[in-house]
Amino acid sequence: MAAEPVNEPIQLRPDQQPFHEGEMTLLEHLRELRTRVLICAVAVVLGMLLCVVFWETIVGWLIAPARAEIPDFRLTVFSPTETIALMFKIGMYGGLMLASPVVLYEILAFIVPGLTPRERKLVLPGTIGVVGFLIAGMAFAYWIILPASLGFLLNFGGDNFDQKIGVKQYFDFAIRIIFWVGVSFELPMVLTLLAKLRVVRAKQLLGFWRYAIVIIFIVAAIVTPTPDPLTQSLVAGPLLGLYVLGIGLAWVVQPKRPKPEAAP
Template identity: 65%
Template sequence: MAQGTKTEEGQRQELRTAEEFTGGPEMTLIEHLIELRRRVIISALAVVVGIVICAVFWEDILGWLLAPARERNPDFQVSSFSPTDRIAILFRIALYGGLLVASPVVVYEILAFVVPGLTPRERRLVLPVLFGSAFFLLGGMAFAYWVILPASLGFLLDFGSENIRNVIGIRQYVDFVTRIVFWVGVSFELPMLMMFLSRLGVVTAGKMLGLWRYALVAVFVVAAVVTPTPDPLTQSLVAGPLFVLYFVGVVLAWMARPRTREEDFGI
């Protein structure tokens, strides 16, 4: 009898522990699958709505993509080299734009499914990491659009002989712009990556600070890969902010370092 009472008490304790971590009663596997299906359906609907919206306004979005080149040359135009180019670029703009428009909903649904399974300490890190990642990504994309693209397009469009006329395909141009904006945005996530590695104990902030000379070489290599132009000006426009972000990452890595029990209690 005493053994049965102890077993029941242990089960109640496990249930209380599960409720503490998840914020509610522990869900069964079937309930988890039903919840996952609901989150996936909502995310898919958000993507479809985003694609439809961007398909309706695809010419306005195309004009926005052409703006950096037209700052350099107001008469800049792109060409269609096949009967399918226009419809292909419509679908491409609708898809890329739809994913971007729907991304807040998709991220929310992912977090709504994952966060209840985290510990209270892990939950406190979710919002800072989420907002930090979004800040650096959007900041990098904005920097690429308003600074990198005008500089690189200005160099590329003016480079060469006067006997060669620029005839640029619409597909090639859109791929060029989206690739630059995306990869510069991703490269600006460097501080978050450094913070994550420090949190895992892979490397310390002090070690990162001591490797700053190697980091300087590395950011110029990354800039050479990300930027399409060989001129040092455009590469420096990417490498300079990345080098500054490296030191921002050192600070974040120090703040996110694994603490001892004495540090946690302020000793």
């Protein structure tokens, strides 16, 4: 009788081996996690304090697009505590934004030792991409989308209305646009991650373009609070370009399919 074949263990290439420099116990992992969470908390608190100190300057930046349309634009306070609440809101959002690079670094520093060498090479470009697209989206919202939205809304109705806009309503409006447009600009990074995880392939994303256009315009309609198609198109246009960029990045990072062996 022929000997049964022995199942040999699968040998991984050096670039597929996980990083095991100094094995850590569960307790050591928990201590490291506690330290990194503490660093993130300190970074957030320092960022919040910095934004609270300069909160009036930040308020001026956020009101500037409205004053470009109406030079004597002023907000209305409806409660004695409304300006204090605004100060803390600016501190919270601003602190999270300033601390986000530190938080992202601490998260990656915690998980990178468990990645393979090939995966670790993608960490730095991925981090730069996430932060870069977020900043680009927020800048685009501040310089393009917010002035266009305010130009439509503040002048709608002409001189028939004396607009009294509250502090809370205005800043909720501005922060919503800046934040969600910044998040929507992460579309290429999301597509790249899905391709890396083998969820989708670049060819599938390319064939999905008709549905992608519809979904992008729906997202643009949700992000922009104005009903006019011009403002929605200002958001949808860059997102369509980012979708194409995401297809290209997905094609670069997607795992290559093994070539079928020739039949004997």
